[in-house]
Amino acid sequence: MNTPAVRLTDLRRVHRGVTALDGVRLDFARGSFTAVMGPSGSGKSTLLNCAAGIDRPTSGRVEIDGVPLDGLGERRLALLRRERVGFVFQAYNLIPSLTAAQNVALPLRLAGRRPSRAAVLDALERVGLRERAGHRPAQLSGGQQQRVALARALITRPAVLFGDEPTGALDTVTSREVLTLLRGLVDTAAQTVVMVTHDPVAASFADRVVFLVDGRVAGEMAAPAADAVAARLAGLEAVPC
Incomplete structure (x- = not known):
């Protein structure tokens, strides 16, 4: 398909009198x-939240996988996010009492679907943790927990994966392992990844960097x-300023 995974057109977001x-x-x-x-304060996280359909823009248009979000009600928007968007945060947000496999399966279970064991193990395989399926978060390193969170985001085969400082809580070595994994998902599985980061080394794993200043695009670097x-x-x- 020639349509982009995500398209933002004249996006404007004003919150409590502040133009983000x-x-x-x-x-x-x-x-x-x-x-x-x-x-x-340049609007990075706001951009991510609007692009992912978490926040609605004040004006302008967001399209995910060719679908404009402005015409969707809350129920249809939630369904689109669930099926076509993956999100990984700096915090892993894993449930401590669940195993890695159960955490990965959770989005589908919350959607009323019964995930197959094979699909869950495949998602864990994609992040190199198939053998850790039965481990709980406390039994995993920080990098492994973030990879479980990544597998959880990938279980629905999303059109786009958004990351909000996904390596911000990791040490240098572990951060590079996760970034290499993201790079591999793009190169081998044609996954679309959009990542907010403050780290130039993390940004160097991307195909391009988009710079924001005061809520406006201030340039790009390929x-x-x-x-x-x-x-x-x-x-x-x-x-x-």
């Missing part, structure tokens, strides 16, 4: 990995190198 997004226009191509960066990203970000942060 101001006319953002972006496409996220299928099978691509995009990092979103910018100074604190095939980003960590040092070039860091220099660009430092320049943006030095610009007076």
Whole structure:
């Protein structure tokens, strides 16, 4: 399909009198990995939440997998998010009393579907944790817990996977393992990934970096190198408001 996995058109979001997004226009191509960066308060998380259908924009349009979200009621929007969107946060948000396999199966169970054992194990296999299916979160390292959270996001085979600082709570080595895994999902499974990060090294795993300043797109960088990203970000942060 030639349509992007996500399309944002003239996106504007005003919350309590503050303009968090101001006319953002972006496409996220299928099978691509995009990092979103910018100074604190630039609108990164708001962009992610609107693009994922978690928050509704004040004006403008969001399309996921070719479906415009503005015409959907809450029930249909929730269904689309459940089936076509995956989300991974900095916090793993795993249920301590459930095994890795049970945590991965949870989104489908909450949707009233009975996931097959094979589908759950396949999701864990994709993140390299099939052999840990019976382990609870306390028996797993931080990186393994984040990979379980990633498998949980992938169980529905989403059109797009959003990550909000997904490696922010991990050490350097573990962070690179998770980023390598995300890169592999893009390269081998044509998964679309959109990730907010503050880390230039994390951004260097992406195909492109989109920079935001004051809720507006302030430029892009293709095939980003960590040092070039860091220099660009430092320049943006030095610009007076």
